[in-house]
Amino acid sequence: MAMLVRRLRGAVGATDLQCIGTSATLAGPGTKAEQRQQVAALATKIFGTTITPSNVIGESLRRATDGEFDIAALTARLTQPVPTAWEQLHRDPLAVWVETKFGLAQDDEGKLARQSPRRLSTAVTELNQLTGVAEEICREQLRNLLLTGSKVRDPGGRPLFAFKLHQFIGKGDTVYTTLNPPASRYLTTQYQRSAPEEPLGRPLFPLAFCRECGQDFLVVNRDKGGEKFSPRPLNDTRGEQAEATGLLYLCDGDWPSATDPALLDRIPDDWVIVDGATRTFDKGRATRLPTAYRVDQFGTVVDEGDGLPVAFFERLDFCPSCKTSYESSQQSEFSRVSSLGTEGRASAVTVLTQSVVRTLRNQTDLDDDARKLLAFTDNRQDASLQSGHFNDFVLVGLVRSALYRAAQKQHERTPEEPLTDDDLGGAIFDALGGDLTHFARDPVTAHEAIAAKRIKSTLRDVLSYRVWADLKRGWRITMPNLEQTGQLRLTYFGLDGVAADETKWAGAAAPLSAAEPATRVELMHVL
Ligand SMILES: [Zn+2]
Structure with missing residues (x-):
C-alpha cells in the first residue's frame, strides 16, 4: 500500500495529496496519548507524509441506558419481569448495571471506552454478591435482559444492546x-x-x-x-x-510365562500352534510377548x-x-x-458445524438470512482442509445411510434374499431420495425422459463405486465403515453350497477336510 500511494502521487504529480486510513487493530498497549503517537508514526511511514497525533481519531461512545446505578433499585428489580418496551428498558436498573459491567469502561482520559469481554458466570456471581439474590435468578434475569435488549429498538431503530456471546470449546485431552x-x-x-x-x-x-x-x-x-x-x-x-x-x-x-497354558487365552489365535488336542505357543513369536x-x-x-x-x-x-x-x-x-483427544480438530469442527446447521434449520424465530454459520481460520490450508473434511463427511454420511436403509428395506421385504452386486446401485439410489435436479449438470432438462434415464444410470454407477470404495478399509481411521462397526454383513454368493460340497474339500489338508460346513463358511468369509 505504501508503494501504491507513492506511485499515485508520482503519476498525478500531486504535491498535496490527502491520505486517510482506517484500522481497527493498529494501536498497542499504553495510554490513549501513546497509542495515538504510535498510530501517527506508522501512518507517516506508510503514507510518506507527516501525520500528527492530533489527526488520529478514535471512536466515541455514548451510553445506551439512562440512570445511575442503585443497589436497592437493582435488588428490587431482580424480582420483577424484564420490561419489553424501550422507554422502560433503557431506564431499567438491571440494564444500567449491565451496561456498566459488559458494555462500557472509562479510559485514562475519562472518556467512555469499550469494556473488555467478560464471562457471564462472573457477572452472575457479582450480581449475587451485590444483591444477595440467588444465582439462578440472577442468571435467568441477565439472560432475559440481554435477549430482550437485543430485540428492543430505540427511536433511531437500533437495538438497545447488540451483544456477542462466545462459547469456548476446548479440545479433547488425554486421561x-x-x-x-x-x-x-x-x-x-x-x-x-x-x-x-x-x-x-x-x-x-x-x-x-x-x-x-x-x-x-x-x-x-x-x-x-x-x-x-x-x-x-x-x-x-x-x-x-x-x-x-x-x-x-x-x-x-x-x-503368564511362555510355557503357561493360560497365555494361549490372551494372544491372537494364529499365534497358537494346534497339533491334535495340544495347543502350544508359537515360539517364533517369543520376542513379541x-x-x-x-x-x-x-x-x-x-x-x-x-x-x-x-x-x-x-x-x-x-x-x-x-x-x-x-x-x-x-x-x-x-x-x-x-488417546481420548486423538480424534482431530477437523472432525470436531465438522460435527459441531453439522449440529449448528441442523439447529438453525429448526429456528423459526430467526430470519432466513440470519440463519447462517460463518467460520474463520487463520490460514488457507486449514480452511481448505476443513471444508474438504466437511464435504467428505457429508458424502460418507449420505452414502452410508442410503446403503443402510437399502439393506434394511431389502431385509424387510425379502429376508431370505439379500442385496446383490447387481441390484445394489439401484437400491441405494432409491434409498438416497432427493430430486434428479440435485445431481444433474443441467437441472432444467433433468426430468426429460432421455436425460432422466442417463442421470439415473450414471448416479447408480457412481453410488456403487462410492459404496465399494467406502467398504474397502481405508484411511478414515476415525470413521470405520458399516462392516467394521457391525451394522452390515457382506458375504459371497453360493458360499454355503461350496462349504457343504464334501467332494471339493476331500483333497484339502487335515483341519479343512474334516471341518463342519459352518466352520468353512466362517473361514471363507473372514478370508
Ligand atoms: Zn483391543
Missing part, C-alpha cells in the same frame, strides 16, 4: 491415571505431574486405548536400570532417563508377590483384551492406540 487397580485409581483429564490425593507423589500416567476394543494401557518409559516406570506423552520418543518406551497393561494376576512385572503405585518395580501385576509391551504387537494382532512393522503407535 491421566495413577498406577492403581481400575476400581480404586485416580482419574483426571487435567494434566498434573502427580495425584493430589494421599499418598502424595503418585505419578499420573496418560492412558491410551486399543483402536479395536478400547482396552486401556498406561503410556510409560522404562527408566535406565529397568527398576522404574515413568509417565511418557503418547507418540513421544523416549527421554534421556529412559531405556525403553512402551505401554503397561494392568493384569488380573501375573502375566510382553514382559511381566510387579510395580508399586510410584512406578517402582518390586519383588514377586508385592505390588500390582502388569505386562510391559515395548511394541504393542497384539491386544491382550481383543486379541487383535498389530504385527505389521509399518504401523506406528498412533495406529494401534489412541
Whole structure:
C-alpha cells in the first residue's frame, strides 16, 4: 500500500495529496496519548507524509441506558419481569448495571471506552454478591435482559444492546491415571505431574486405548536400570532417563510365562500352534510377548508377590483384551492406540458445524438470512482442509445411510434374499431420495425422459463405486465403515453350497477336510 500511494502521487504529480486510513487493530498497549503517537508514526511511514497525533481519531461512545446505578433499585428489580418496551428498558436498573459491567469502561482520559469481554458466570456471581439474590435468578434475569435488549429498538431503530456471546470449546485431552487397580485409581483429564490425593507423589500416567476394543494401557518409559516406570506423552520418543518406551497393561494376576497354558487365552489365535488336542505357543513369536512385572503405585518395580501385576509391551504387537494382532512393522503407535483427544480438530469442527446447521434449520424465530454459520481460520490450508473434511463427511454420511436403509428395506421385504452386486446401485439410489435436479449438470432438462434415464444410470454407477470404495478399509481411521462397526454383513454368493460340497474339500489338508460346513463358511468369509 505504501508503494501504491507513492506511485499515485508520482503519476498525478500531486504535491498535496490527502491520505486517510482506517484500522481497527493498529494501536498497542499504553495510554490513549501513546497509542495515538504510535498510530501517527506508522501512518507517516506508510503514507510518506507527516501525520500528527492530533489527526488520529478514535471512536466515541455514548451510553445506551439512562440512570445511575442503585443497589436497592437493582435488588428490587431482580424480582420483577424484564420490561419489553424501550422507554422502560433503557431506564431499567438491571440494564444500567449491565451496561456498566459488559458494555462500557472509562479510559485514562475519562472518556467512555469499550469494556473488555467478560464471562457471564462472573457477572452472575457479582450480581449475587451485590444483591444477595440467588444465582439462578440472577442468571435467568441477565439472560432475559440481554435477549430482550437485543430485540428492543430505540427511536433511531437500533437495538438497545447488540451483544456477542462466545462459547469456548476446548479440545479433547488425554486421561491421566495413577498406577492403581481400575476400581480404586485416580482419574483426571487435567494434566498434573502427580495425584493430589494421599499418598502424595503418585505419578499420573496418560492412558491410551486399543483402536479395536478400547482396552486401556498406561503410556510409560522404562527408566535406565529397568527398576522404574515413568509417565511418557503418547507418540513421544523416549527421554534421556529412559531405556525403553512402551505401554503397561494392568493384569488380573501375573502375566503368564511362555510355557503357561493360560497365555494361549490372551494372544491372537494364529499365534497358537494346534497339533491334535495340544495347543502350544508359537515360539517364533517369543520376542513379541510382553514382559511381566510387579510395580508399586510410584512406578517402582518390586519383588514377586508385592505390588500390582502388569505386562510391559515395548511394541504393542497384539491386544491382550481383543486379541487383535498389530504385527505389521509399518504401523506406528498412533495406529494401534489412541488417546481420548486423538480424534482431530477437523472432525470436531465438522460435527459441531453439522449440529449448528441442523439447529438453525429448526429456528423459526430467526430470519432466513440470519440463519447462517460463518467460520474463520487463520490460514488457507486449514480452511481448505476443513471444508474438504466437511464435504467428505457429508458424502460418507449420505452414502452410508442410503446403503443402510437399502439393506434394511431389502431385509424387510425379502429376508431370505439379500442385496446383490447387481441390484445394489439401484437400491441405494432409491434409498438416497432427493430430486434428479440435485445431481444433474443441467437441472432444467433433468426430468426429460432421455436425460432422466442417463442421470439415473450414471448416479447408480457412481453410488456403487462410492459404496465399494467406502467398504474397502481405508484411511478414515476415525470413521470405520458399516462392516467394521457391525451394522452390515457382506458375504459371497453360493458360499454355503461350496462349504457343504464334501467332494471339493476331500483333497484339502487335515483341519479343512474334516471341518463342519459352518466352520468353512466362517473361514471363507473372514478370508
Ligand atoms: Zn483391543
